[in-house]
Amino acid sequence: MTRVSKVPIDKNRPSPEWIESLRRRFPIEPEIDRVLTRKLTLRAGGSYSPIGLDALSKSLQALLEAKVEGAFEILDPTWLSGGASKLQMRFKLSWNRPGIGRILTDMVVRMEPAESIVETSRLREFQLLSALDGVLPVPPTFWADPYGDYFPYPAIIYGFVEGVVKPTGAVSNVSGLGINFGSPVRALLAPQFVGHLAKLHLWDWGKKMEGSAFATPSLGTQPTEWQLNWWARVWEEDGNEDVPLLRLALAWLRENMPSTDRLSMIHGDYRAGNFLYTEHESRISAWLDWELAHLGDRHEDLAFASMRVLGHFAEDGKTFLVNGMMPAEAFFEAYEKASGLTVEIKKIKYFHVFYAFRAAVLLLGTGYRAVRGGKTHQDLVLAWIMALGYSIQEELREILEEVA
């Protein structure tokens, strides 16, 4: 038998034909398509070079000159740590705020590196944060530079919110997963964690998101199909060596797509570590990292929040707490009570498979490709957390053993 010879694909220098073939193979939301296509188009253009606070402040100055009326001054720019995907600079702005007058406002610039562990849209993030103002605790938004007109890469500017992601002095590993808040704080945070999720899923997004960069899928299997296409495409774009288990998982996910009965705004990364809380009163002061948000099935967030890798055992050493909050059954029960919506365990299990697949794609696919091209401000962190991809795959394998 003659072997069909194939032209090898150089993923580090993607050809326009290959990019187009991926766009055709994996129909996804137009804005997601735009950012993924941009990533591939720019990939051969070189690695990320460090950008100093001075350079970033100059970009900020240019944006503010275009957007702000009257005199202003940028004060005290400093780096904010946290997160493996975006660069964040905190600063104070002395300006004439419309409707308020002269004021000093604490703000944050959130900018992409050349490529990120998760390639997403600053436009969507900005639009959603703006729309959620008054619905959930989120940082106030100010300006967006979604196409990198002022900054070296796309960026948004939002308000700085006081709070911590984990107890002061607590040690967690570099991934920032599995935060242990301790029993007293947990008791106060857990109801808010559930309540906010219920509120988000019940939120009437229709009018507020009209004309936004969020596309609306039909009820039924389309919401899930778009998600599968998104992450299958990312795996094709970024993955190095093939992984049979991921192929099997994707095929199974396509064969078993659940039907969505109601469209909710999905955070997409709903977990401890992505909210700030005040230590003196244990109040969630802001939900962050909305870059993976989309319209979809509520079971997505419920499944993600209850992934094993995000939880830990309670002090008794026996009770497993999802997201360091409460046992899974109690979490689903509290959600049903808070939202009035039903929770179907079969769908939760389906999305456990999906999220384990997505995590493996991000860690082993995009993480690998970004480091290979020297594309981020912290390649070393990405090279380190890639290792998490194997224990997540083990979780994926165990779930597939149960459901496939």
Next chain:
Amino acid sequence: MDIRPTIQLAAVIKAMQDIVLPAVDPGNKMAQEQARLAIATLQFVVQRLPLMFRYDRDELDRYLGLARALLTRSEGGRATGEAAANLATSVAAGADVLKRAKAEPAELEGAIFELRQTVGELIQSAYGDARPASLAAIRRLVLDSSKVQLDRERGWVLTMGFEPNPSVVTPVEQQLQNR
């Protein structure tokens, strides 16, 4: 297995150059010098690591050549005779190793890469048109082999601290013993 020294070293060098070196006290000459030497050493390792196996194999080959030539010329008393006999034993052992060291590490990696891809394509195709019994068998084989593969990979990165229960993972040194 994608967590390899080549990619890890590239990330370490970038972190040293972009983040660590600019933060080293310019007044501390020894720290400055050693930070730069650390980067230069790592860059050297990145260059040479892919050649290491080939270099060693070439050296073994050349030493075997030298040893064989020496054996044809070693004549003399008892001491020379004993040394030549020892050398002949080493030549036999070395020749056996050389015979078994034909493929390059990059070829080994390439063969795995291709097999992973073609296995993946078979799985994808099977979900399209394989008979139900065949698909069930394929699914079983993939899940079973994934268990073994993930045991290896988790063992490889065990010391990086991501396993919720490290005691259930066998260190890779033990897994690869006698392979």
